[in-house]
Amino acid sequence: MQSRRERFEEVAPGLIEPLRRFLARRTDPATAEDVLAETMLVCWRRAEDLPEEPLPWAYAVARNCLRNAERAARRQQRVAARLMAQPADAEPPEDxxxxxxxxxxxxxxxxxxxxxxxxxxxxxxxxxxxxxxxxxxxxxxxxxxxxxxxxxxxxxxxxxxxxxxxxxxx
The missing domain is CATH 1.10.10.10 (Winged helix-like DNA-binding domain superfamily/Winged helix DNA-binding domain)
Known part of the structure; x- marks a missing residue:
């Protein structure tokens, strides 16, 4: 039986470029690289659970990681919008x-x-x-x-x- 490291080293080279292209078609370059890194981290953590053909599974992971990144970006945009709505000289609201x-x-x-x-x-x-x-x-x-x-x-x-x-x- 392969160790996690052996399994990851076996499949990772074949995942990186297809995942990079998959993400590049769906988001901006910086987000694509961040999501690729997160996806590969999940693949590392779950290397022993990877199916025989790991690419479709990795696409699903990348898709979920991208959705998480998009939700985080929307939250940041809402916070930025609230901050921009305050007068420049106003202190943050205190309670x-x-x-x-x-x-x-x-x-x-x-x-x-x-x-x-x-x-x-x-x-x-x-x-x-x-x-x-x-x-x-x-x-x-x-x-x-x-x-x-x-x-x-x-x-x-x-x-x-x-x-x-x-x-x-x-």
Whole structure:
């Protein structure tokens, strides 16, 4: 049986140029190279699972990686549009009540909430960042949201946050 390295070294040379052409027909050159690198990383990680004919499988991986890159670009465009809509001399919007309420939470709870609200991570992704199980992340996030809502009510602020649900399941 081949090792991962042997399998990858066997198939990688035959994947790179077809994938590069596939991506070049679908996106700009910089994105194509980034997505190609991400695709090859997935191929490396899954080298032992590659089918006998890996190119169609690699096309599917590249297509998924490209969709992820396009979603990330759209999110960046939305943020840029919001920033451009603000007057040049305006400070970023601050919510003193939110910061005050976050400061009253334990640092671990505040970090959970920041990862969820500001970084827009799902509980499963938060679990990866924090090195805990997805179930623990979900439970802790639910509790932290409740604590934050209680603290905001106590100081007379409204609870809630704006988030994008694009490509997210929670």
């Amino acid at each position: 003193p009540a939110l910061h005050e309420a976050l400061d009253t939470l334990r640092p671990e709870e505040a970090e959970l909430l920041r990862l969820w609200a500001w970084e827009q991570l799902t509980p499963a992704e938060i679990a990866l960042v924090l090195g805990i199980t997805p179930n623990a992340a979900s439970i802790r996030l639910t509790r932290a949201k409740q604590k934050l809502a209680d603290r905001l009510r106590k100081i007379g602020a409204r609870a809630g946050h704006e988030e994008s649900r694009e490509g997210r399941r929670s």
